[in-house]
Amino acid sequence: MYEAHVKREAVERLTDVKNAMVAGLWANSNLDDGKNTRQKMLQDIEETFSSALHEIYTGRTPEVDVDLKNDPFFAAMKIPGEEPQEASSTTVPDRTTTTEKLREIEVDQA
Numbered sequence: 001m002y003e004a005h006v007k008r009e010a011v012e013r014l015t016d017v018k019n020a021m022v023a024g025l026w027a028n029s030n031l032d033d034g035k036n037t038r039q040k041m042l043q044d045i046e047e048t049f050s051s052a053l054h055e056i057y058t059g060r061t062p063e064v065d066v067d068l069k070n071d072p073f074f075a076a077m078k079i080p081g082e083e084p085q086e087a088s089s090t091t092v093p094d095r096t097t098t099t100e101k102l103r104e105i106e107v108d109q110a
Contacts, residue, residue, distance in 0.1 A: 018049045
């Protein structure tokens with residue numbers, strides 16, 4: 001019974017947020033540009049709202065395939081069973097591991 005109550009409250013909050021966003025879009029006259037900008041944004045809000053409702057009631061998010069090799073967030077991970085990617089030559093060397101002695105900057109005192 002508590003679970004149903006929590007879901008109902010979550011849906012109410014989600015609906016309030018959606019209504020506020022839609023009201024804000026309709027109040028913004030800058031979106032009347034002839035490119036259907038407002039309609040695209042309203043459609044995105046509806047899709048996000050539907051996805052969030054699905055997640056609330058089923059407890060699952062739809063699975064999305066992520067390209068682990070090309071996504072910069074996952075490219076740095078070590079994936080078991082795969083060889084690590086070699087660092088590209090365009091990367092900046094890590095300054096914390098250099099053994100060069102830092103040069104002291106002399107300040108002229110006049």
